[in-house]
Amino acid sequence: MATTKRALTDNDAFTPGSDLLKSGLYVQYGCGWCAPEGWANFDASYTLVFERLPLVGKLYTKNSQRFPDRVRYGNIVKGLPLAPGCASGVYASHVLEHLAYDDCIQALGNTYRLLRPGGVFRLIVPDLESVAQQYLESLKGRSAEANELFMEVTSLGRKDSPRGIVRRIYSWINSSRHLWMWDYPAMAHALEGQGFRSIRRCTFNDSEDPMFARVEDRLRFDGALAIEARR
DSSP: OOOOOSOOOHHHHHOTTOHHHHHOEEEEESOTTOOOTTSEEEEOOHHHHHHTSTTHHHHOOOSSSOOOTTEEEOOTTTOOSSOTTOEEEEEEESOGGGSOHHHHHHHHHHHHHHEEEEEEEEEEEEBHHHHHHHHHHHHHTTOTTHHHHHHHHHTOOOSSOOOSHHHHHHHHHOOOSOOOOBOHHHHHHHHHHTTOEEEEEOOTTOOSSGGGGGTOOGGGGTTEEEEEEEO
């Protein structure tokens, strides 16, 4: 499979007749600060929206660093501003668990539509099976902390309720909580339901396409469920 070696520009990402789209685009959503060259990098963070506001956005600082210029706002649930069948590869690392179940299914369907025939989708989510096994092992030792550790690791619970209008608003727009956890059988079934094939567990840097080496981080695979599928 041919790969793209030159830097991706904003015009490349959104121009239907661009050479990049003809050769196959590489799309990453929920990218955070990871925005390598050669990839169309999208994130749905409200922080990104604030940072891109004229004038006031330059003064707004929430995190230790700002989103790179190559990151564009895009919500995979609503659909990214890209043509169907434009992508040779799509990548999503620790994104889908932050979506409600129905929204995740919608995101998988939109991902499938982005890919050209034979295109590759690689995803990473926390592994519910692994966390559950750790929880059960802790219970064998009658650990009083087993329940607390499970809830913290899965991010399915919270210890306190936000107080004050500012904290409540922040809690409402914050997307860091996990809304649905996945194991391999469930995710494979969901992918199949959207038309994906050749579904398999994958590991760090085991893709046949070298473009994925630009976005993958070994630490994000640790203790996680990583899957590769094709259109």
